[in-house]
Amino acid sequence: MQSLNITLPDTLAKALNSYIKDQENVLPANDIIENAIIEFLGQRGYLPPKKIINFIPATKGSGFLNTSVNHDQILAEQIDDQYHQHSKIQIQRINAENLTILLSFPVYLETYNLLLYRFNRKAANLFSECCKIKGSVN
Template sequence: MKRATITLPDDLEQALEHFVAEQAVPVQLTAVVQSAVREYLGERGYLPSPAVLRIRPAERGSGKDDVSVSHDQYLTSR
């Protein structure tokens, strides 16, 4: 892991402090900066893209045609 000391201009410092203060769950400044750098480098092709979630429909004839409406019932029944 690489440690770095960075200097932020006043506008970035204020924006970061404002962002951290508004979070419902406490977040560390380090985590915010790492996430921002990861996103920045990922958009430019320097990091691999995260895996894409691929949801596939059930095979035809699964016998269930109301799962999208009655999902709670299906998840709680045994």
């Protein structure tokens, strides 16, 4: 990376300082200047054009509000997904046949965390209490 020291004319320095003061998320002046140079050289064909990603919105939404924030809660409440009925049958079978389930520690931790954050501490602790370590497999 090449280092470059420049002296800005007073009018440009004032404009840069005003811009920085007006911003909610302040970038360092060198980043602002670097972005300006990238844009300047890009517009003149000296840099490759920026790739633009176009997202096509769904024609019909899910009907939920704040999905990006409440995604875990929304997913936990979904009973119409393709695996829900199958999972329900498997849980009934495990209970009916009194089967033992072996979980790797990462799966145990992930399940505990999902219950903790999707539901509450009580649900996570209940899961933890129900997990009985009968031995370890190497």
